[in-house]
Amino acid sequence: MNKVNTNHQNHMMKGALVLSVAAFITKVLSALYKVPFQNLTGDEGFYVYQQIYPLYGIAVALSLNGLPLFISKLVAEETETSKQQLIIKQIGLWLMIISFTLFVFFWLGASWIAEKMGDEELLPVIRSVSYIYLFIPFLSSIRGFFQGNLDMIPTGISQVGEQIARILVLLGAAYTYTITDWTVYQMGSIALSSSWIAGIVGSVILFWYVFHRAEKKDTSKVFDKQNFFEIGRRLMAEGLPLTAMSSMMVLFQLLDSFTIYNGLIESGISEQMAMSLKGIYDRGQPFVQLGLVVGLGISTSALPLLRKYSRENKKEEWEKISFTVLNLTFLFSGAASVGLIAIMPWLNHALFSDEAGTGVLRIYVISILLASMISSTLSILQSKTNRMLPLIALLIGLMVKASINQFAVKHLGIMGSSYLTIFSLLIVLLLMNSQMPKKIWIKFLEDRKIFKILITLIIMGGITYLTLKGLELIFPLMGRAVSLVLTFIGTFFGGIIFIKGLMLFDLLSEQEWQYIPFKEKFSRFRNE
Numbered sequence: 001m002n003k004v005n006t007n008h009q010n011h012m013m014k015g016a017l018v019l020s021v022a023a024f025i026t027k028v029l030s031a032l033y034k035v036p037f038q039n040l041t042g043d044e045g046f047y048v049y050q051q052i053y054p055l056y057g058i059a060v061a062l063s064l065n066g067l068p069l070f071i072s073k074l075v076a077e078e079t080e081t082s083k084q085q086l087i088i089k090q091i092g093l094w095l096m097i098i099s100f101t102l103f104v105f106f107w108l109g110a111s112w113i114a115e116k117m118g119d120e121e122l123l124p125v126i127r128s129v130s131y132i133y134l135f136i137p138f139l140s141s142i143r144g145f146f147q148g149n150l151d152m153i154p155t156g157i158s159q160v161g162e163q164i165a166r167i168l169v170l171l172g173a174a175y176t177y178t179i180t181d182w183t184v185y186q187m188g189s190i191a192l193s194s195s196w197i198a199g200i201v202g203s204v205i206l207f208w209y210v211f212h213r214a215e216k217k218d219t220s221k222v223f224d225k226q227n228f229f230e231i232g233r234r235l236m237a238e239g240l241p242l243t244a245m246s247s248m249m250v251l252f253q254l255l256d257s258f259t260i261y262n263g264l265i266e267s268g269i270s271e272q273m274a275m276s277l278k279g280i281y282d283r284g285q286p287f288v289q290l291g292l293v294v295g296l297g298i299s300t301s302a303l304p305l306l307r308k309y310s311r312e313n314k315k316e317e318w319e320k321i322s323f324t325v326l327n328l329t330f331l332f333s334g335a336a337s338v339g340l341i342a343i344m345p346w347l348n349h350a351l352f353s354d355e356a357g358t359g360v361l362r363i364y365v366i367s368i369l370l371a372s373m374i375s376s377t378l379s380i381l382q383s384k385t386n387r388m389l390p391l392i393a394l395l396i397g398l399m400v401k402a403s404i405n406q407f408a409v410k411h412l413g414i415m416g417s418s419y420l421t422i423f424s425l426l427i428v429l430l431l432m433n434s435q436m437p438k439k440i441w442i443k444f445l446e447d448r449k450i451f452k453i454l455i456t457l458i459i460m461g462g463i464t465y466l467t468l469k470g471l472e473l474i475f476p477l478m479g480r481a482v483s484l485v486l487t488f489i490g491t492f493f494g495g496i497i498f499i500k501g502l503m504l505f506d507l508l509s510e511q512e513w514q515y516i517p518f519k520e521k522f523s524r525f526r527n528e
Contacts, residue, residue, distance in 0.1 A: 022156030024293060026163045031289040033167045035351045040174035041187060043279030043356075044272070048188035050282035051117060051257045052125045055106065056195045057250030059132045063139035063202075064159060066243025067095070071144020073238075074231065088145050090228045094235055095137035106130035118262040119271075125188040128195075135199030142206040146213075154209040161205050162198040169194035241391040245378055248394060248428075249288065249371055252421055255401050256281070260417050263409025280357035281414040283348065284364035291336040291368035292375075306379065322380045323443050324512050326373070330444075331453060331507060333372035335498050338461040340365040343490040346468060350483035363418040370425035377432045393431035397424040449507070456501030464494040 038046040071091055075084045106113070110126035143155045170191050177187040244251070260281060264274035306325060309318040340347070341362045349355050378390050401424040408416030433441070444450040468490045475482050502508055 022152075022159045026159050027289055027293045029163050029167060031286040031293075033170060034286045037170060037174050037191075038279070038283065038352060040171075040178055041184065043276040045174070045177065045184045045187055045279075046282055047261075047275040047279035048122070048125060048184045049191055050253075050279070050285065051119070051122060051261070052129055052188065052192055053285075054250050054254035054257055055126065055129050056132060056192065057253065058247055059129075059136060059195065061243050061247030061250060062099075063136045063199075064143070064155075065246035067136070067140035067239055068143035068147055068155065069246075070235065070239035070242055071141060072147035074234070075145055075148025084145065084148065087231065088141050090231050091144070091235065092137050092141045093228070094232050095141060099133045099136040102136075103130050103133040106133065117258055118265055119275075121185045122188075125185060125192055128189040129192040131193075131196035132199050135196065135203055138203045139199065139206065142210060146209065151213070154206055154213075157209075158202040158205040162202040165201040166194040166198035169197050241388070244394060245390055248374065249292075249367070251394075251398055252401060252424070253285070255398065255405060256417055256421075259402070259406040260409050260414060263406040263416075264413070266406070266410045267413070277357075277414050281360060281364075281417065283352055283357060284361045284418075287340055287347075287361065287365050288368055288371070291333065291340060291365060292372060319437060319439055322437075323440050324509075325376050325380065326440065327444075327508075328512060329372050329376040330369070331502070333369045334453065334457050335460065335494075337366050337369040338457045339464065339491065339494045339498075340368070342461040342464040342494060343468065343487050346472075346478075346483045346486045346490065349478065350480050350487050353480060357414065360413075360415050360418050363415065363422060366422050367425055370422065370429055374425065374429050374432060377429065377436065381432060381435060389435055390432050393428045396431060397428035400424045400427055452505040452507060456498065456505060456507065460494050460497045460501060463497055464490050467493055 034046075037049065041049070071088070074087050074091065078084045078087065107127050107130045110123045110130070111120070113126055114120045114122040139158070143158070146152070146154045173187055173190040173194070176182065176190070177184075182190075260278050261274050264277055265271065269277075306318065306321050309321060344362050344365070345355050345358050348358050348361060381390055401420055405417055405420050408420050410416075412419070444453075468486050471486055471489065472478065475486075478486075
């Protein structure tokens with residue numbers, strides 16, 4: 001029996017690794033393509049794309065994160081293949097209803113949405129992205145079925161395939177824009193068509209796995225009407241909250257799409273300038289995406305243990321691993337935020353050809369730390385306490401952002417939106433932690449650990465920035481290539497200082513060091 005459990009656990013861990021690698025590749029690609037896209041289309045073209053991108057991001061959250069996870073739970077509750085396939089049919093019908101409703105809303109309501117965003121020329125761009133919602137039933141239900149049977153490869157392969165197809169179409173549209181007389185809105189419509197083209201690619205890949213791996217069972221005669229409505233109830237109570245939390249940053253971006261441009265226009269600036277400023281503000285998105293990969297990559301490796309101890313009711317071990325997750329997340333997402341703040345002038349110039357919006361971006365990247373901490377806190381709460389609290393906290397944070405953001409932008413410019421994003425995320429984090437065991441946070445005060453962490457981050461950021469300022473004096477005529485070299489130097493130098501700080505202040509336990517990549521490389525220095 002122990003051997004069976006061990007094999008089951010190993011299979012689960014391998015599946016988690018496949019999904020983690022696929023997610024890492026997808027997030028890196030998603031962050032990197034935005035740089036050449038902005039370089040080709042300018043801040044105005046970037047504005048058009050980023051205004052509508054959250055509508056695509058919500059579809060991704062539905063088809064890749066929240067719904068497949070929920071469906072996998074339903075599938076895992078059944079051991080018979082025929083019953084699992086019946087569940088897929090029933091949940092698929094619900095998803096068809098929901099997805100078609102969303103498609104109709106975005107297609108017919110495109111004019112209203114564009115008007116609320118303050119730019120009626122966005123109408124065809126919105127309609128272009130709306131077709132992705134028609135693919136959600138296939139993408140999410142098939143992924144959920146395979147994940148429920150601990151087969152993560154179809155999800156991982158389809159996820160990467162979708163992203164590659166989307167990027168090829170996006171960059172193709174951006175390049176075509178540079179050699180034709182397309183408007184930024186025509187370019188945006190073609191660029192956002194990449195969403196449903198990626199949906200086709202993902203669906204084809206998943207159906208290939210269905211035909212080659214799924215066992216065929218006849219479920220047509222056992223449709224259970226009562227069970228159908230019970231699945232619908234659970235979809236609303238469990239599936240949608242999961243989706244909302246997994247798309248947190250996308251929802252904040254969506255609010256920005258409705259408020260930043262309008263706030264800038266209300267402040268009295270021209271439409272063209274408002275578009276450019278919104279495009280500059282959106283430069284922060286790839287930084288945050290990459291930063292979240294860094295901040296969450298290490299901490300998520302400890303989450304299977306967290307769930308294991310929770311199921312076995314091992315309170316002491318659960319609290320210990322919970323602290324490990326938060327400590328690692330705080331350290332590495334904090335390092336990502338502070339590091340980006342330090343190198344931002346050079347990074348901004350290297351990637352986007354100028355330093356416009358550097359101050360705004362420095363504030364915005366603090367969201368890496370807060371969003372990472374929220375994500376880790378969510379995992380901890382879901383294993384022990386009230387699962388509705390995170391959703392309530394998120395809704396309150398979104399309400400704060402929605403009610404004040406346009407006013408803040410009108411009076412403070414795009415800096416106002418950066419401040420409010422940070423403030424709203426902080427509210428979400430504080431509310432979620434109202435149910436966190438106090439013992440976990442007390443550990444941050446033991447031996448003045450929190451102060452040592454802050455000192456390490458401040459020293460890392462300060463020395464990195466001053467070093468680059470000194471090198472800048474040696475290279476006064478900075479081109480983008482020089483800025484890129486300085487960015488790499490600053491990143492490497494800051495990373496060394498950070499690791500030295502971890503060792504000097506003993507910020508990681510022996511167990512926590514096991515989650516660090518290339519830990520063997522550091523062991524020699526730690527033992528000196």
